[in-house]
Amino acid sequence: MSENSEQNGRKSSNKIKNLLRNFFTNPVYIISFLIIALLSIAIVYPLIKIAINTFQWSARDFIPSAVPGEFTLYHWITTITGEISSSLLYQPMANTLAIGASVSVLALTLGAVLAWLVTRTDIPFKKTLGFMMILPYMFPSWFKAFVWLIIFKNDRVGGSPGLIQYLFSVGPPDWLSYGFVPIVLTLTSHYYVFSYLLVGAALSTISSSLEESANILGASKLQTMKRITFPLVLPAILSAFILIISKSLGSFGVPAFLGLPVRYYTMSTMIYSSIGSGRPTEGYILSIILIVLAALIIYFNQKMISKKNYETIGGKDSKAKLITLGKWKKFAMTGAVGFVFIVSVLPVVLLLWQTLMLKDGDYSLSNMTLHYWIGDSNPDIANGYSGVFKNSTILSALKNSVIIALTASVLAAMAGLIIGYIVTRSRKMFSSKLIDQLSFLPYLIPGIALSAIYLSMSTTKILFLPVLYGTLTILILITVVKELPFATRAGTSTMIQIGGELEEAAKVSGASWFKRFFRIMLPLSKSGLFTGFIIVFISAMKELDLIIMLVTPSTNTLTAATFGLQEQGYPQIANASVAIIIFIIVVVYLVTTIFGKTDISKGIGGGK
């Protein structure tokens, strides 16, 4: 009896030893563990912190029986069933969902059609078109709302008339100037880029031999599209859907600009207004509800994606054969060029023009000046602010912005690829699912809420970490965390396409995990890595809501400086700064494209 149990004990202790050895020698486990550990500090902990906050009385509740810090359901009850719940929660929620659904449908369709045109047909000027189609994503989104108003503004808000009213003397109706319609269209013109990039990536990695086989077997073009092409790009469409819907659910700038004049609230503008007016608890509750909403959407999406699973890259790939547009060519070209002009060219022209206007709003040639670019301080103009290239504050902010964006995007792209690898290679493991979900969470936390939490975290010591407040590190960290979902999507959709057999072959020949990852996976996913990098870089350069509360004099960024300038009424200098931001993004994008020897406008994974 005792011998037996001793044996059992030895057996099980051996078993545990084995398991532990297995755990510590298999890099996938160690990396998974590290990733989960980091995500816990960076994401889970802040979330728990806000969640707890919503169940406590705060010093600002002014209810006689309330003891600050004590447990209460008061805030949840007021938000969900109270008198204000309809205005605070349900109406904004309905608006948010309507926007999310409409933008997703429009942006997905638009992006997919454009991606198909550019990657699979013989439409001319592909490179230029491809580049111009990504350009809108490089503009701050609030800037497009501003352009919308220049064109569609009616006299409801006073001020100078919009272009339509100016030309036809009749103002557009309110529904076209403000609220749901313009918000949806403006956001669509921004977020179709996700679907364009991801679907383009999938399309260009599909070996055309698959489609050719279908043709040989007698399938019609439509059948091939439906049975071969569409299922193969479905994962990309679903990934794009996640990005688009969560981005539009949480977007703040555009609904704030275009919704307010007709009192059209979304959950994000409500959250901002709650946190901004010193009552964060309601804002946190709305944030949690928004997170849950988005999580539900993603849960169902995840279920769909795990059913569909195709591997299409098997080493060398044959060049995709282009579809001849024939008589449709002219039509497609006109449509594409017209679209690109409206979303990419016009806004830039208006922006640049405005930086040249000595007096804002005067479009005459005599009013043009380069003062806001290269002028020395002149007390008569803009309170003595010197032009952007002569202004030490702006130049140092520019330096910070570039450092933050570069570091954050390199880190995020690497992390995204590794996470993508883990998630796709051990998809059935609980830890992989957990990592996948965790890395997506930050996307659902509105920037302003995340910023508030990080502000409170960064001023205290956590574990062995020093106080990070006032350093560039905290700005880089929050950017990486916030952009991780992007990088992970890019990493995952790249990894999904790389066949396991290559790695297995290496494994059989005795290559270690690290060797396999660095010699096989990394080179094959190079363009995916660059895509992750550039997507994060673009966002990080434009980021404002997220960092505005965390910057200090020595860590000021160009966006924060721009925000200040805009607020103080120096729109030309502010716009010149925006132009610099866009310029840097475009340059880095082009360099990445050339250096990465891949044209990400053709899509991820297209490089040879």
Added chain:
Amino acid sequence: MKSKNIFLVMIGVFLLTVLGACGGDNESSNAQGAWKENANLDAEESMDDLYEKAKEEGELVVYAQSSATEQTVNSFKEEYPDINVSVTKVSSVDMLEKIRLENEGDVQGADVVVGKDSNGFWKNELLDNHMLHSYHPNHIADNLISPYDQYKGLPIITEVITVMYNSDANDNPPIESWWDLTTPEWQGRVTMKNPLEAADIQDLFLTMIQHSDEMEADYEETFGEKLELNGTENAGYEFVKRLLDNDVVLMSSMGDSVDAVASSTSSEPPIVIASSVKLRDVESDGLPIQMVHDITPKVSVPGTTSAFIIDGTPNVNSAKLFIQWIAGGDDGTGAGFTPFNNPGTFSTREDIEQDFDVPGLEQLDLWEEDVDYYYQNVNELRDFLIQTL
């Protein structure tokens, strides 16, 4: 035991460690008393003396709400070249969070703060909890107009949230009473920053609610009939409701709302409820905008910008010097005040001359600020606004 379970256990242990370590560990600050004693905030020191002492200190960091404070840095650096100073612009609410969290985390983010209390948060949460300190040198404070001499912190300037109109389209002020804005004539023609996001507009509404009896009397005087409440608590709330129900156009920025009125080419331009400081921006661009100087029952309530010293600053002499500097120095003629000296920005000192079209502070019929009232009633107003908007 499967490897999955080991994994789960390890994650669990890790999470517990993290959460445990993150839990609040509040150390009491005995250092505070010592700091305050050394800081000697009640001492009367001349600017020259302070400069001598300040030379030994580190970089002075100022949190400010206004660009005027930023601009004052240039003249300060000229006058006191041995002091390194930088100003960060922070909004009123962000400032509250920043100062509170920096204090709790023992981070000295800044030494001086210059700005407007919003909804009484600064007074009730920062000043009363000794995160901010008043600095009131008598040789400056003695020149303050009543009631500003009684304020916490050193008042620098004040401004009012009131009605402004396009002076090209109107020769005379287009309204006389606040209640005029609730009539059909102004339907869809009043614009303002979204009050949910504008603490200063909330403070004006709260003042009207606090003085609802005056609002009620004024209604009767204006329209010759008794005010009937539509389910609201009092005449103050009733005014807010009727104003917002009159299709007010909300904007996300106060500057934009003023610009919209100033640059309107319509024959019936809108009017705007906004801060008088915007008169500076618009006037410097040559746009036609005027403030209504006389509204019944009162023009408005002031929103005062004051300077405070942040608890624990090691640069206390530089901080004191900077505050005296922006207040205009001993006799109010110092260059530190110059960036603040604009139409619509009212000096709280009687010895500072302001020669503009706008009447001086003492000519305006104003309610008095009551930051404690704001602080205790702002939640109720906010809920009301959310339901009404």
